[in-house]
Amino acid sequence: MRKLVLPLALVLTVGAFAQTKNKSSKFAEDITAKDLKAKLTVIAGAEMEGRETATPGQKRAAAYIENFFKSIGLQPGTPNGYQLKYPVxxxxxxxxxxxxxxxxxxxxxxxxxxxxxxxxxxxxxxxxxxxxxxxxxxxxxxxxxxxxxxxxxxxxxxxxxxxxxxxxxxxxxxxxxxxxxxxxxxxxxxxxxxxxxxxxxxxxxxxxxxxxxxxxxxxxxxxxxxxxxxxxxxxxxxxxxxxxxxxxxxxxxxxxxxxxTLESSDVIGVLPGTDKKDEYVLVTGHYDHLGKRDTVIYYGADDDGSGTTSVMEIAQTFVKAKAKGNGPRRTMVFMTVSGEEEGLWGSDYYTSNPVFPLEKTTVDLNTDMVGRIDPGYKGDSLNYIYVIGEDKLSSDLMKISDSVNNSTMKLELDRRFNDPKDPNRFYYRSDHFNFAKHGVPVIFYFNGTHKDYHRPTDTVDKINFDLMTKRVKLVFYTAWAMANRDNMLVRDIPLPKLER
Ligand SMILES: [Zn+2]
CATH class of the missing domain: 3.50.30 (Glucose Oxidase; domain 1)
Known part of the structure; x- marks a missing residue:
């Protein structure tokens, strides 16, 4: 078999990231299983009643996330505050x-x-x-x-x-x-x-x-x-x-x-960039879930308490880095959305009424279910994440995704669900899709489904926080690379013909 020869461009990309890695890896240590567990225990706790869109449980979760964004010093994402409200x-x-x-x-x-x-x-x-x-x-x-x-x-x-x-x-x-x-x-x-x-x-x-x-x-x-x-x-x-x-x-x-007429909201916290502050990196996850049926709560710890927690933890890490003089060049927009389970409403509302211009949004990194293990996973089940969307819209995406991962977490980036024609249609099934539809390059991070998916048994005690920590670090490193590189991601690949 022939020896694998890396294309020169890839070698250069790896080198370029390696220089920033030292700095970012110091901050990535702040992403811990203990921190993630503390936050997720609140998000997926009984008092949030399953966070169904336009219910009191959803509003309590929104208030918790808003208070957190405020407490770490993020700026409100809208002129009216942290919550981008939309009618339901x-x-x-x-x-x-x-x-x-x-x-x-x-x-x-x-x-x-x-x-x-x-x-x-x-x-x-x-x-x-x-x-x-x-x-x-x-x-x-x-x-x-x-x-x-x-x-x-x-x-x-x-x-x-x-x-x-x-x-x-x-x-x-x-x-x-x-x-x-x-x-x-x-x-x-x-x-x-x-x-x-x-x-x-x-x-x-x-x-x-x-x-x-x-x-x-x-x-x-x-x-x-x-x-x-x-x-x-x-x-x-x-x-x-x-x-x-x-x-x-x-x-x-x-x-x-x-x-x-009811109301729901996306919760948005912003960390302004430095020399490229008019360009944006979005990190998203949905905080709504299925609520309760009678008295039975659908806790939604993995779906998508895990992604919500990831967004909060990554935000906190960027804030700490900035306090130590390592603020992102681009503006970081941390957004937890609602209405996902009803039909991707919150991201639909945001992308139809964007607070920050979509053409200046270099990427959306979306986490939806990142705390569990797919029982059918074939490889190293303690060291993987499914990634979806990287070969679309921008030829930069997959190169950066791979080089960041290779020089940091070395997870198995499993792309088996990447094809929109896959029968599971995961490409269409979370909020990144609304960004992709509008031409924004996306990466969707996902652990796969399991027997507790959309059941009341999707609870915090079943989360693998060590594995989740690795995944959140990877998203952090990738966001860091995208926030600090010289250019926005090129948009050189047309969106495939989509069906929905
Ligand atoms: Zn769901």
Whole structure:
């Protein structure tokens, strides 16, 4: 086998970083497992109640992060303070009345309104189109011979291949498909009526106001659906063989809702740079999580208490370095965002209303889940991190990432999830994506998923703080290199064609 010859440019990059390494490594020693644990214990503690966006728990977490930024001497990231606030809307259902073929259906016994579609309006129809599962993809077309445009369409819940866990991605694709085909209203036949517990009168939260033409989605019981299809008494499984097509049925639906305006925020602390202070390095992580269901708290220690803690710890380290005369040349922007779990809201809001110009933002280093070990990891599981995004937008990124790592932490930088086409689609699934979409080079640091992912058991006691410390140091060193090099990262690679 041939001897590996390093390209000259890479050798030079390594050399250039080695000079600054001595200084930065002295400061990196301040990043400790003990410090990380102390902060994460608060962030993922019971009093934060799982930090769901636009809830009191989220606001308590925001206040904690804000106070921390203030206490270490970061400047507020907005003219109005540390919190960049954005509106969140939530509708509540005041009234829902559904009549089919003259009989009045009972809420929660015969039907309910999907919380994703609380919208005020009145609808009438004389026919309902039954389209089996309502799926159209490469293998199935439940719409052949049917035109659902401006019609009420009725479909079976889920997908034919659902096991005990519904395939949420397929269901989302199907609902998007139904609205895309112009359905006037959607009726989903659901097995779980009568509801053991009313679904509640509060709808899902959202950030883009709905228009009056939004499509209502209601769920109805199997027996009501069977009556419409002329199969009185049929079970859900029997309806799978019902003939697709147009059924005569008179439907009248009235929904009245009220919209409540709530609020969430991104928390931003700034450390001004020296000779390049009009250019910016962003370090981000999301502080929101899933909140609580009834009394069960989803602590979100790894997701993404770990990234939030990382941002805070790196900020503190940069501040200490500056106090010793080693301030960053570029301005450091430390931002913990909310709304991530709802659909990357906080980073969407920031990148649509940037406080600092995105064209002057050299990089976003995003940490989302950096405290655990992927149980399926193949290499040195105590010494790795998955990195995503480095081969996009800037040909500088991966070179710097590698040279910094090689001269400091020597972690296994595992790029197996880097491809946006990877079935896990991690490239799309955290806040860096909104920056990349706007042309800002990004690196996403991620430990992979595990059995506690999005479960109440994602708790502080399961964090590997020694491994987390190594990862946070790597992000710190990389941020340091990017803050202090002569040039911003070149933007010489077009963003790949993205799907979302
Ligand atoms: Zn999550």
């Amino acid at each position: 809307y939530q509708d509540s259902l005041s009234n829902a009345a559904l009549t089919i073929n003259g009989s009045v259906l009972a809420l929660d016994k015969d039907f309910n309104v999907s919380p994703a579609s609380f919208i005020t309006g009145s609808w009438k129809a004389n026919e309902i189109i039954f389209a089996s599962y309502g799926i159209s993809d490469s293998t199935t077309n439940n719409f052949s011979g049917l035109d659902i445009k401006d019609k009420w369409v009725m479909v079976l819940d889920g997908t034919p291949t659902d096991g005990d866990r519904p395939n949420f991605r397929a269901i989302r694709a199907k609902m998007t498909g139904l609205t895309g085909k112009g359905a006037k209203g959607i009726i989903v036949i659901s097995k779980d009526f009568p509801k053991a517990k009313p679904a509640g009168l509060k709808g899902n939260m959202y950030i883009t106001k709905r228009t009056a033409s939004a499509t209502p989605v209601i769920n109805i019981s199997v027996s009501q659906a069977a009556a419409i299809l002329g199969k009185n008494g049929a079970a859900f499984a029997d309806l799978k063989s019902a003939v697709r097509g147009v059924y005569n049925a008179s439907l009248a639906l009235d929904i009245t809702t009220t919209t409540n």
